[in-house]
Amino acid sequence: MKSESPYRLFRELMRAWAIAKKDFRLYYLTPGVIMFGILFPVFLFISFAVGRDLSSMELIPGLMAITIFFSASSTGPMAVPSERKSKTYDRLITAPLSPFSILLGETLGGFVFGGIIASVPLVIGIVWYGIEITNPIALILGIGLTSFCFSAMGIMFAAMPTENPGDVMMVLNFIRLPLLFVSGIFIPIKAMGDYSFVTVLSPLTYPVDILRYAIGGGNYYGLAWDAAGLLIYTCLFFACGFLLHERTRKRA
């Protein structure tokens, strides 16, 4: 029998990281994630942005926020139901790691994936549009927090007791698409007038705002509020995800 050691937290983190690596290798370059997580937001963005008088300062942060939003939040809904279907999710539950660590592992995968995907529009912005990063800390903080927040959001939706990733994606898109229009991406927050309060409720508002600040554009809420907004939504998504996954497990 193995003995309990004081390094349990470290051991759990290592096991969570093993789950993240596994997800990355198995699910993230699958057609479902590429379609819903990368191509769909890019083309959606282009269809709304082309022909409109948007500067690169507004365009690139919006594109970055959307790609992170869709890619990071698509990974959990792809991985978790697929694992339920193949019964490999049971393998994670019966392994010696807490439900919290399992979700952390699943979220970490999306976090890394979202961060990598974010570099694509960033490089396009730098090379093609010649944007400059004026605040690297805000950029790193923005990409990091946004990836983690939306990865946690995807994991929360993945608690739906289904074995079909499409079921989760459908519900998730029902939430994700309207958020695009109330987050200051296509319609600036200032231009929303009396309805600008709606943007506070959207978790997508803060990444757009913080990333605009990072490349020298004007931001509406300020760095501290944007970071706090993302942190609050991250905690909310993670806590709700944890409770919902536990409820699904107990009912199984």
Next chain:
Amino acid sequence: MNAIEVKNLTKRFGDLTAVNHISFEVKKGEIFGFLGPNGAGKTTTIRMLTGLTEPSEGTARIMGHDIQKEPFRAKECFGIVPEVSNVYDDFSAWNNLMFAGELYGISRTRRTLKAEALLDKFGLSNFKKKKANGFSKGMKRKLTIAMALINEPDILFLDEPTSGLDVQSAAILRETLRELNENGTAIFLTTHNIEEANIMCDRVAIIVSGKIVAIDSPERLKRIIQVTQSVVVAFDSNPISLYDALVRIPRVSHVSREGDKCRLYTDDPSAVLSSVFEYARTNNLKLLTMNTLGPCLEDVFLRLVESGKQSFEANKR
């Protein structure tokens, strides 16, 4: 300390009680069979014991650790082989084993050595780099067992281990389980295959409609229905009067023909054997075959299942 201790374990799904206040122990190094018809509660029990679902009532301790209160410690002590082989199809055999090892926090050096040994043991070394989606059902089963053994568990849970396997693969699997058991691993297996329980298990629990109706060794369970003992005989010739003569032997309840043999049902095989010898001698017949057969576990199982179901129906009313 027992390997597994279960007290009043219960699982309800709404109005349905899938597992109803079951209690049992599994000793260290024991092979324990959980036998029951489909839908009896076998898989639900194994799911509760391994932390896949929470019991509505009762406790389960794995190597002394409560699966609900100390899940981390309890889970470090066992490996599980579910009914459906749950390997990662897009991973190679090697990567599947490596990932399983990482989940148990096994160092890279140790899990590399262990994985090599397990692939060799299960005859999968030549398929080390091949993705599991190309594996046969038997190979996936072997890989699932190998993954369950990567942490050298004290207890191995197996849900219907030979289900869907061909005869040869099933025999190899049983042999593997015996070897593991000889090395000290306690084995808890659920099955609806009576013969499997009979030849594999030290003790068997029979579960019907969520309740355990009997727990004992297969041989002791068979004694529950001694009346079904029988003597099978075959002579070098079968005179017309043979059947009538055998039925008239004292203590024989009835006789059935089984091909060129006759089966004499009795509660006293030794007395019947003497009478059969006497009959053969006086009628100048040569005995080709003579076997005494005890009740088989299937007879016990069917009787207990039937009485269990009747009791369940009576309670429902």
